[in-house]
Amino acid sequence: MDYDILILGGGIIGCSVAYELSKYNFNIALIERDYDIADDISFVNTSIVYDGSETSDDVMAGLEYIGNSIMQETCEKFKVPFKKIGALRVVSDDNGVKKLEEMYDRAKKRGIDGVYLIDDKDVYDIEPNINSDIKKGLYSENIAIVAPYDLAIAYAEVASDNGVNFRLEEEVLNIQNLAKGFRVTTNKNKFTCKVVVNTIPHEIYIRENGKVEDKEFVSDESYFKNMSYLLVDxxxxxxxxxxxxxxxxxxxFIISSPTTTTGSLIGIKSTEKTSLEDNLIYANKLLRGLDKNNINNLFREAYNKDSMLIDDSEIDKGYIRVTGTHYGKITIAPAIAKMLCDTIANNLNCTLKKNFIDKRREVYKFRELGKKEANEIIDLDERYGKIICICNSISEGEIVDCIRRPLGARTVEGVKRRTGSGFGSCHGSYCYEKIVNILARELDKNITDIVDDSKNSKVISSRIKEFKDV
Ligand SMILES: Cc1cc2nc3c(=O)[nH]c(=O)nc-3n(C[C@H](O)[C@H](O)[C@H](O)COP(=O)(O)OP(=O)(O)OC[C@H]3O[C@@H](n4cnc5c(N)ncnc54)[C@H](O)[C@@H]3O)c2cc1C
Structure with missing residues (x-):
């Protein structure tokens, strides 16, 4: 067998599974078709970490609750931004009050502490700036925000340092059952393995000698709605x-959340496709005096509810599938990873690694350092003293480090997401070209070979003969 375990898909689920399994004496590879892992996570890099109090599904509630507590520990260990800021759900009519009471009762039945049903006065004590005429609120002090991209990268870096082979730019085309184990065919290779953990949520590929695998799992309860986001400065x-x-x-519904860096994110979920003007009207139902000048960016995504399946019905043959989409998938990723890892380790009777390194290599964030610390780092490497992104104070040292690390950035988007450069008020107009040059130098590539995000996104199509530098 080429590998004991093949993990298919390098999103947050694939990376967290890779991290958990790398604690054991397995020979593992993760196959991802993109240039980078966790490429599908929103560029705002802020997700809500739920606590199991909001969902009507008991299984999801359990996964959220466990995911929340594992994530807090993991983020502390790997220095990933995680802030337990609390969440307040508010309503202004009797029907809404009934729903909040049901949620509160469910939370109590599930044994979730730190959830409170509160009156309008307490709501305004917590958040005096709410614009609406609120009747009641449900406050949970357990709910947090996390930087999901940083978390996925941290999982992947530690897994890579512990021997997981990340095979980027390989697309899974076919999975075949063998007498013992599986053959996974990609656009570049054929691999045999004992266990497949398939975390690809939607894609079409062939399983078992030409039979097309039923794609994304969609439960009866699932529904897809439009979610518009405004990034507020x-x-x-x-x-x-x-x-x-x-x-x-x-x-x-309208959701307002601080981000893990600066500004806040306003999400509007509705059935119709709303314009910026519509979104501002909705947002001002919750917030006071928000206008176009406060909006830094806007984007739209599909919102998915309750449509996940963790299918281990073929675990005896060595096949596990995590499929579907869910608004809390980041939250539940650590719980799913732990659960799958325990099952696989038991099934294959495997032992824990004695030399497992549960630590991420140090990351220096120049803007967070005090003067003394910053000077010490600059003395060691003067590139930390050269600012490339002036909006967010990101130094050349940080950009070089993010390229040279295990699973380092190879695209402009990879650098931006790892360091936060290019996300300031100038939207990268000052630093973009500088990042392209650093990438070309560090990867020893021609500047014309540097891509923004994926294979077909070359930044510079060709060279103008007269100029030596770009
Ligand atoms: C609007 C919105 C808001 C959300 N907010 C939150 C939130 O606040 N809190 C929260 O907990 N969650 C949230 N989520 C959920 C979360 O962001 C995503 O669902 C989650 O990142 C998906 O992770 P994944 O690993 O399942 O899938 P993906 O990130 O899609 O990863 C799957 C990977 O498989 C790769 N792949 C696909 N096909 C192939 C192939 N054939 N071969 C090889 N690789 C392949 C893809 O390139 C991809 O990298 C939100 C989701 C949405 C849409």
Whole structure:
């Protein structure tokens, strides 16, 4: 066998599974078709870490609860931004009050502490800037925000340092059952393995001699709604400090969350495709005086509810599938990874590695260092004293480090996401070209071979003969 275990897909689920399994004496590879892992996570790099109190599904609630507590520990260990800021769900009509009471009762039945049903006065004590006429609130002090991309990268770096082979730019085309184990065919190779952990959520590929695998699992309860996001800048005066969710009706809610860096994110879930003007009207139902000038960016995503399946019905043959999409998939990733890892280790009767390194190599964030510390780092490497992204104070040292690390960045997007450069108010107009040059130098590539994000996104199509530098 080429590998004991093949993990298919390098999103947050694949990376967390790779990390958990790398604690054991397995020979593991992860196959990802993109240039980078966790490429599908939103560029805002802020996710809510739920606590199991909001969902009606008991299984998801359990996974969220466990995921929340594992994630806090993991983020402390790997120095990933994680802030337990608390979330307040508010309603302004009797129907909404009934729903909050049901949620509260469920949380109590599930034994989730730190969840409180509160009156309008207490709501305004917690968040005086809420604009609506609130009747009741449900406050959970357990709910947090996390930087999901940093978490996925941390999982992957530690897994890589502990021997997991990350095979990027390889697309899985076919999975075949063998008498013992599987053959996985990619666009570049054929591998045999004992166990397949398939975390690809939607893609079409062939399984078992030409039979097309049933794609994404969609439960009866699932529904897809439009989610519009407004990224609000730090100059906005009336920002909310907690995660606030205001339910307007069965199909519409507004969510406001601080990000893990600067500014805040306002999400509007509705059934129709809303314009910027519509979104501002919705947002101002919750916030005071938000206007176009406060908006740094806007984007739209599909919102998915309750459509996940963790299928280990073929575990005896060595096949596990995690499929579907869910609004809390980042939250539950650590719980899923732990659960799958325990099952696989038991099934294969495997032992823990004695020399497992549960530590991420140090990352220096120049903007977070004090003057003395910053000077010490600059004395060691003067590139930390050269600022490339002036909006977010990102130094050349940080960019070089993010390229040279295990699973280092190979695209402009990879550098931006790992370091935070290019996400300031100039949207990268100052640093983009500098990043391209550093990537070319560090990867020993021609500047014309540097890509923004994926194979077909070359930044510079060809060279103009007269100029030596770009
Ligand atoms: C609008 C929105 C808001 C969200 N907010 C939150 C939140 O606040 N909190 C939270 O907990 N969660 C949240 N989520 C959920 C979360 O962001 C995503 O669902 C999660 O990142 C998905 O991770 P994944 O590993 O399952 O899938 P993906 O990230 O899609 O990873 C799958 C990987 O498989 C790769 N792949 C696909 N096909 C192949 C192939 N044939 N061969 C090899 N590789 C392949 C893909 O390139 C991809 O990298 C939100 C989701 C959405 C859409």
């Amino acid at each position: 730090d100059n906005y005066k009336n920002k909310l400090n907690k995660i606030i969710i205001e339910t307007l009706d069965k199909n519409t």
